Amino acid sequence: MADQTFANLNDLAAQLRAELNNKKFILLYAYNGTGKTRLSMAFKDIGKQGDARDTLYFNAFTEDLFYWDNDLSNDRERVLKINKDSRFFAGLDQLEMDTRIRPLLSRYADFDFRIDTTKWEVSFSREITTGEGEQAKTEIVDDIKVSRGEENIFIWCFFLAIVQLALDDDKAEGPYKWVKYIYIDDPISSLDEQNAIVVANHLIQVFRDAARVIPTVISTHHHLFFNVLHYELKNHFKGKALQYMLSRTRQSEDFRLRVLKGDTPSFHHVAALVELYEASQQDRIQTYHFNTLRTILEKTALFHGYGHFGSCIKRDPDDADGILHQRFVDLLSHGKYSIFEPTEMGAETKEYFRKILNDFLGRYPFNPELFPDVPEEAAP
Numbered sequence: 001m002a003d004q005t006f007a008n009l010n011d012l013a014a015q016l017r018a019e020l021n022n023k024k025f026i027l028l029y030a031y032n033g034t035g036k037t038r039l040s041m042a043f044k045d046i047g048k049q050g051d052a053r054d055t056l057y058f059n060a061f062t063e064d065l066f067y068w069d070n071d072l073s074n075d076r077e078r079v080l081k082i083n084k085d086s087r088f089f090a091g092l093d094q095l096e097m098d099t100r101i102r103p104l105l106s107r108y109a110d111f112d113f114r115i116d117t118t119k120w121e122v123s124f125s126r127e128i129t130t131g132e133g134e135q136a137k138t139e140i141v142d143d144i145k146v147s148r149g150e151e152n153i154f155i156w157c158f159f160l161a162i163v164q165l166a167l168d169d170d171k172a173e174g175p176y177k178w179v180k181y182i183y184i185d186d187p188i189s190s191l192d193e194q195n196a197i198v199v200a201n202h203l204i205q206v207f208r209d210a211a212r213v214i215p216t217v218i219s220t221h222h223h224l225f226f227n228v229l230h231y232e233l234k235n236h237f238k239g240k241a242l243q244y245m246l247s248r249t250r251q252s253e254d255f256r257l258r259v260l261k262g263d264t265p266s267f268h269h270v271a272a273l274v275e276l277y278e279a280s281q282q283d284r285i286q287t288y289h290f291n292t293l294r295t296i297l298e299k300t301a302l303f304h305g306y307g308h309f310g311s312c313i314k315r316d317p318d319d320a321d322g323i324l325h326q327r328f329v330d331l332l333s334h335g336k337y338s339i340f341e342p343t344e345m346g347a348e349t350k351e352y353f354r355k356i357l358n359d360f361l362g363r364y365p366f367n368p369e370l371f372p373d374v375p376e377e378a379a380p
Contacts, residue, residue: 004257013042020215028219030246036219040185058159059185078145079121091175093117100161167210182216200228
């Protein structure tokens with residue numbers, strides 16, 4: 001199938017809807033900034049007729065349906081408020097959502113919660129153990145404020161519980177009978193590789209175990225998440241999924257869909273490099289970025305026929321800086337990094353990261369327009 005070009009997101013969204021008449025899933029890969037979130041809203045808006053809706057969606061706007069009341073006067077009863085006017089929460093007070101969300105959330109988190117549908121708020125608690133041995137004491141601390149990452153995973157599990165309700169309603173008679181399509185855009189940001197696999201597997205399991213399949217679009221910028229979804233859909237929904245890469249042409253501002261037949265988006269390593277470069281330039285480097293850097297170095301070494309990624313760092317066996325930089329990548333790409341609390345590097349480690357990344361970009365002829373401030377290095 002040839003590439004398809006669209007003048008605007010509304011035309012593209014209409015095409016995706018048309019293709020879901022014959023397929024159950026569309027898996028969409030796009031770099032950050034391409035328009036994924038706006039596409040999900042355009043898709044949703046097409047099905048919006050007066051008060052009627054037909055798309056259950058998850059994107060950045062979904063997270064805005066929840067907001068914190070931090071009890072500034074007493075600093076005790078911190079709760080996550082729910083926007084009760086959203087159709088997202090239809091029938092919430094009758095569905096025992098606590099018991100539906102809890103088994104989903106237990107895969108990822110060690111905190112508990114309670115939903116109050118009279119006040120439309122969520123309170124969180126956690127077991128805390130103090131002391132050791134016979135002196136150990138466990139107590140439950142209520143009304144805690146969870147981290148931003150934990151909040152995001154709670155909202156994601158809330159959404160998954162609603163998806164389960166819609167999928168299990170095989171006669172379309174329940175509170176989510178209006179759902180004709182599901183659109184999921186980048187469920188969780190800053191996924192490390194282990195959790196990208198877990199979330200992707202879990203998502204497809206929800207569809208696999210359901211009474212019916214609702215036509216669904218899943219869009220992401222995360223190449224590993226895309227890769228896992230590719231195999232899960234291939235194994236469990238063979239012939240029912242389409243894969244595309246979405247891009248935006250710089251000259252005309254059109255949107256282009258290219259069919260992807262393989263398990264990895266074309267040139268994903270370039271997109272990953274751009275992400276690392278931007279993180280470096282904007283001083284938001286996290287420890288898990290060393291994992292991504294190592295993956296890129298390994299792919300480059302393989303392409304050039306080297307046996308080890310260190311060959312893309314060291315110029316010769318006696319290159320002292322290269323040996324040190326290889327050691328940094330070796331050590332810092334094997335840590336366990338939390339999905340909830342990505343760890344920022346120390347200032348000195350950041351400088352090593354920038355040095356390794358910039359030397360690599362300067363040594364290999366990537367498009368300089370993508371990396372405008374990298375100094376050129378002489379060829380090895």
